[in-house]
Amino acid sequence: MHTSPIEVKNIKKTLQGREILKGITFEVEQGDIFGFIGPNGAGKTTTIRILLGLYKVDSGNASIMGRDVSDDESRKKVGFVIDGDGLYDNMSAAANLEYYQKIYDKSVDKKKIEQVLELVGLADRAKDKAKTFSKGMRQRLALARALVHDPDILILDEPTSGIDPSVQLDIRKILLDIVQNENKTVFFSSHNMDEVQKICNKIVLLHKGEIKLYGRLDKLRQQMGKNILTVHTSSEITNDILNKFNDIEDIGFYKVNKGNLLFTPSKNVKTSDIINLLVKAGIEVEGVVKEESSLEEMYNNIVREAEEK
Ligand SMILES: Nc1ncnc2c1ncn2[C@@H]1O[C@H](COP(=O)(O)OP(=O)(O)OP(=O)(O)O)[C@@H](O)[C@H]1O
Numbered sequence: 001m002h003t004s005p006i007e008v009k010n011i012k013k014t015l016q017g018r019e020i021l022k023g024i025t026f027e028v029e030q031g032d033i034f035g036f037i038g039p040n041g042a043g044k045t046t047t048i049r050i051l052l053g054l055y056k057v058d059s060g061n062a063s064i065m066g067r068d069v070s071d072d073e074s075r076k077k078v079g080f081v082i083d084g085d086g087l088y089d090n091m092s093a094a095a096n097l098e099y100y101q102k103i104y105d106k107s108v109d110k111k112k113i114e115q116v117l118e119l120v121g122l123a124d125r126a127k128d129k130a131k132t133f134s135k136g137m138r139q140r141l142a143l144a145r146a147l148v149h150d151p152d153i154l155i156l157d158e159p160t161s162g163i164d165p166s167v168q169l170d171i172r173k174i175l176l177d178i179v180q181n182e183n184k185t186v187f188f189s190s191h192n193m194d195e196v197q198k199i200c201n202k203i204v205l206l207h208k209g210e211i212k213l214y215g216r217l218d219k220l221r222q223q224m225g226k227n228i229l230t231v232h233t234s235s236e237i238t239n240d241i242l243n244k245f246n247d248i249e250d251i252g253f254y255k256v257n258k259g260n261l262l263f264t265p266s267k268n269v270k271t272s273d274i275i276n277l278l279v280k281a282g283i284e285v286e287g288v289v290k291e292e293s294s295l296e297e298m299y300n301n302i303v304r305e306a307e308e309k
């Protein structure tokens, strides 16, 4: 039977009389880098706590690698970083990792420890105490810590908050690396839309305990795209050509702007249709730019709309 690494079906959760999750459903598939986004208080950390077996659901169910999250075995498949880095200050980087291997019922595997330290770029600091590390180094060590028992899934709550852009880049590279080269699946929450757009293939946008957007990021961006096509040319655009284009309603031709022709085609028109039309009219196409909505624009539109309701 096919089971996805994370399956969440209609889960509801009330905390102190308030309904925090109002029945959410989504699935994280093998090899996904899944972005979990939404405003402060949306319920992201609550969901993550449920996935880690720290909170019980009121109804619905959630599973990790086919096992219900209430099953202790499900936890062994997961590496996680939430609520700080979970490091012991007075222990060396390597000793922290050894300790976490033992917690996960694994015997100490020095090779694995070396490998994850290498992965996060801390191999030369193995013997140094965690308290001597900068915030960015701690965050990378926390990732190593989450990987040291060789989990199938990594669950991270805002892994890059409060760290500088170069370490954010390091962490993005590490996440891509483990998904592409080690067959792992990553699920993380973030407030950084640029970061999510750069590495996630799928997203959920949560707002006040409800899912407002869910799916493949490229598809969502296409669907919600502004659908403006800009064609760059140095050919002369005669009035004849302009009139001809103006007559074809579907292509939405509307402007010539500094050697650029601008179109807002309807959904049934393909970019290649427009290019063919231009070529037939003797116009040399030097470049084409199709604008898509950025995740940040989509996020802001959806959250604004939801707040107005
Ligand atoms: N232990 C708790 N008891 C009562 N209410 C809680 C508890 N934990 C969280 N909440 C409430 O649940 C809601 C969702 O909180 P949660 O931490 O899941 O949001 P979040 O999406 O992670 O937000 P942020 O982006 O700020 O981290 C908030 O209104 C919060 O006040």
Ligand SMILES: [Mg+2]
Residues within 6 Å of the ligand: 044, 045, 046, 157
């Ligand atoms: Mg949170």
